[in-house]
Amino acid sequence: MYDMYQLFLLGCSVAPMMDWTNNHFRTLARLISKHAWLYTEMIAAETIVYQKDNLDRFLAFTPEQHPIVLQLGGNNLENLAKATQLANTYGYDEINFNCGCPSPKVAGHGCFGVSLMLDPKFVAKAMSVIAANTNVPVSVKCRIGVDDHDSYNELCDFIYQVSSQSPTRHFIIHARKALLNGISPADNRKIPPLKYEYYFALRRDFPDLRFTINGGINGVDEVNAARTEGAHGVMVGRAAYHNPWNTLGHVDTVVYGAPHSDLSRRQVLEQYQVYGDSILGKYGPNRPNVRDVVKPILGLFHCEPGNGLWKRNADAAFQHCTTLKAFFEETLVAIPDSVLDSTVAEAPSSCIDKFANSKNLLPPPYTTSEQDILYAEMV
The missing domain is CATH 3.20.20.70 (Aldolase class I)
Structure with missing residues (x-):
């Protein structure tokens, strides 16, 4: 070890x-x-x-x-x-x-x-x-x-x-x-x-x-x-x-x-949904709630098409969605399939002299x- x-x-x-x-x-x-x-x-x-x-x-x-x-x-x-x-x-x-x-x-x-x-x-x-x-x-x-x-x-x-x-x-x-x-x-x-x-x-x-x-x-x-x-x-x-x-x-x-992984954002969200719906309310009424569990994924579409609309949809969905499944069904329509199904792009250049x-x-x-x-x- x-x-x-x-x-x-x-x-x-x-x-x-x-x-x-x-x-x-x-x-x-x-x-x-x-x-x-x-x-x-x-x-x-x-x-x-x-x-x-x-x-x-x-x-x-x-x-x-x-x-x-x-x-x-x-x-x-x-x-x-x-x-x-x-x-x-x-x-x-x-x-x-x-x-x-x-x-x-x-x-x-x-x-x-x-x-x-x-x-x-x-x-x-x-x-x-x-x-x-x-x-x-x-x-x-x-x-x-x-x-x-x-x-x-x-x-x-x-x-x-x-x-x-x-x-x-x-x-x-x-x-x-x-x-x-x-x-x-x-x-x-x-x-x-x-x-x-x-x-x-x-x-x-x-x-x-x-x-x-x-x-x-x-x-x-x-x-x-x-x-x-x-x-x-x-x-x-x-x-x-x-x-x-x-x-x-x-x-x-x-x-x-x-x-290189062939994992897409859609696949990540499918797996995260299983986790999220299993833990909602585990520690008491609304502890955690949908907003708590969704918070870490709010940056998943950073700088991608549809990101702004998706976050606006999320704000509205937080008011009434009680499961991650319902939340994703209501909000992910804002994100193009090309974004949801793409894998991680090539890594950025490593020609950085920040520490040199x-x-x-x-x-x-x-x-x-x-x-x-x-x-x-x-x-």
Whole structure:
């Protein structure tokens, strides 16, 4: 299993996104790509602990979703241990710890998420606790800094302390710092500049660790460009959600070398309909409802003829359709058969130099000594 884990790390993953990478989206994503790593949305450890009699709602997934990673959030070691134990039954391929979410609800008031980057000693303890309660690999997803704590050396101190004091060997690096001054999560994905050079410097300075690059990567051509420059793994975020057909549709062939699939959008929707109608109302009246289950497929016809009309039809159909079958019968008339029945087009050109200049901007090598860090821990 570990060899397979290493193999997949060299490829492409879909970022954990709150309210987006739920079971509905992951089902759609796996229908389009058989190989991309899928992450759950962040689930607070407290949610798992307090909902232990209702865990399927939060943790269940079908076997087809492998390889899949559970992302935990929290700042209570006891709850992180209990949540990990409860999640073990479901058979995730990796447990990831969120040290990157800048949402005021998560990171505000020193709670958890990206605020934890300011306390690497605690993160190391948390990772040790998580690792001690599972048999699968563990990882950390973080930013490159927080507010004024954004120097390369401070990032390295975080990586060094967490990796040297816990079993963590895999870090997913969102190559922007986070600003905790009240700006929205959306602005935190736009305002702080991307510094891919920090990622490649980590590759240089921590050769025994594995790093996945994240942030501003919008298609399979950019995934391959990052891999060409030496990225261990590449994580795609909102592009995979807003345009799944033309993003995830190329991953298996271009990144993993699989044969071209003859799957069409119509076939994907037929399979998704079976899933959707089976889960409607499973967790109570209207939980989930048609709108919830349809949400992940609203980008399936991105930039295609009929897309605008289809979305207008969808808005009307949400008011009265109670099954996906009825929803599709009413709305898909807007999409030409040529779009529904076509397979994924040729992959875009990989002649992208998005990351090429990063290696010319590398910061000086990490210089803080082990003795300095040990002294800092004691102060």
